[in-house]
Amino acid sequence: MIRGSTACYKRLTIRGHDGSLHPFAVQFPAARHCRREERIFQLFRLFNDALGRNVQARRRNIDLTLPIAVPLSPHIRLMSDDEHYTSMLKIYENYCKKKGQNRDEPLAYTIEKLHVAYDPRLPKPDILSVKTEILAAIQTMFVPSTVMKNYFMSHYSKFEDFWLFRKQFSSQYASFLFMTYMLCINSRQPPKIHINQSSGRVWTSEMLPYRVASGKTHTTAFNNSTLDVSAQRAAPLFCSLELVPFRLTPNVQKLIGEAGMEGILSMHMMIIAQCLSDPEYEIEHFLSLFVRDEIITWFTQQHRPASHDPHLREIVRVNVDYVIKRVTQLAHMDSSGQGVASQYILNLISHAVNPRNLASSDTLWMAYF
Known part of the structure; x- marks a missing residue:
């Protein structure tokens, strides 16, 4: 029995044929959410195959960390649950406990x-x-920007080990930022971000794209869409309503460091984007399948049969084009010679670390941590 920050759950360990131990958490999630999340895991596993074949990604050991989810029934599943993982919320609670706050x-x-x-x-x-x-x-x-850095430094007795952890964390956090930015995954609160204290790997739970009916918000990305007005009023569109493009709070900035922000973080995001935006990979073939499932799920939640909507194919195409556009922008290299290659990503980072943008976020988002 494991007592977590937000809930208690049971953990079981399965022994492999080679004697290895694999811990899993027994979860009882809502089927309508967990199946969506598992599809997103599957999509990024397909992207991992492309990264494994790319020279630039392989030489830098870039990959996307995704947990193993095994559905046993509509309301029960097993999720990989390594005891070395800790959430950002646990780190914050540990700091408050030590400080008596x-x-x-x-x-x-x-x-x-x-x-x-x-x-x-x-x-x-x-x-x-x-x-x-x-x-x-x-x-x-209350919360200085050195909480996370001090926490992980105390975990390592040698600075060389912490340096390796910091390097791997920066690479993994770049993968995490890419995934959340690509599919407009909002609300990355501290309980949802899990960090391996031994390896520096990072993954996020509740990885669900944010969809909104186009009639409820103004989204410039779809101004040139061929959808008519009646379709736009009822069309689910991927979008991000947060002012920050992704989570890059002061504590994360301090842990990665200034050199890592402009070096490993930005370059690894660009390399992932360049790999997936390669015309030979044809990312739209994978995206169209998963985006279609997301659109059908949205129609189901609205109690409307998607099969009766004559604009379903067009809605899927518009969303796929929007996601591909976001990936292509990350992969774009500045050829003017007046800036660095990853200038677009650096601009996104500057928006993400802007105090005014951070302050505009929800209180539970914990912009100070």
């Missing part, structure tokens, strides 16, 4: 300051500026 202290501080800012006797405040000041205050008083 309530883990909800930053949340209470945020609520208090927002109540003061919204005082009806005062002029209406610039809420984004207020949130930015609150974020800076929390980093100063």
Whole structure:
């Protein structure tokens, strides 16, 4: 019996034919979510095959870390559960326990300051500026940017071992950022990000693309779509509603380091994108199958039969084109000679680390960690 940060579950260990031990967690997830997640795992495993055949990715040992999920019934599955993995939330709770601080202290501080800012006797405040000041205050008083770095440094007795861990973590985090950016996977909160303390591997749970009906939000990526107005009002579209393109909070920045941000992180993201955007690989053939399943799932949740929608093929094509466009932009190299090769990715990183963009995120997103 394992007591986690958000729930208790049972872990069983299976012994392989060679004597190796493989721990699995017994999960009881909602079928409508876990099957979607398993399909996304399968999609990225196909991408792993392409990375394994690419020279640049293989020489840098780049791959996408994905857990093993074994469905046993519609409501029971086994998920690989290595005891060396820890979530970002556990690291934060460990810091609060050592400091003797309530883990909800930053949340209470945020609520208090927002109540003061919204005082009806005062002029209406610039809420984004207020949130930015609150974020800076929390980093100063409650959660410094060195929590994760100090946690992993204490795990290694030699700096050489920590250096290797840091290098592998930077590479793995680049893969994690690529996956979440490519399929518009939002809400990457600390409990969902798992880090292997021994190897530096990173994976995220609840890896589900965010879909929204095109009539509810303005998405410039679909302005040139051939869908008519009636179809657009009911068409599910992949999109990201967060101001940050991916999660790159102060603690993660400090752990990776300035050199790693501009070096390993950005270059590995570009190499993955270049590999998958290669015309010979034909990524659209894989994407069309998985995107179609996501679209049908959305129609099912809306209690509408997808088979009766005459625009299903066109909706799938528009979403696939949008995902491919995002990958192609990451793979684009600056040929003007005025900037570095991965300038587009560096621009995304600058948006992700901007304090105002971080402050605009949801409170449970924990932008300070």
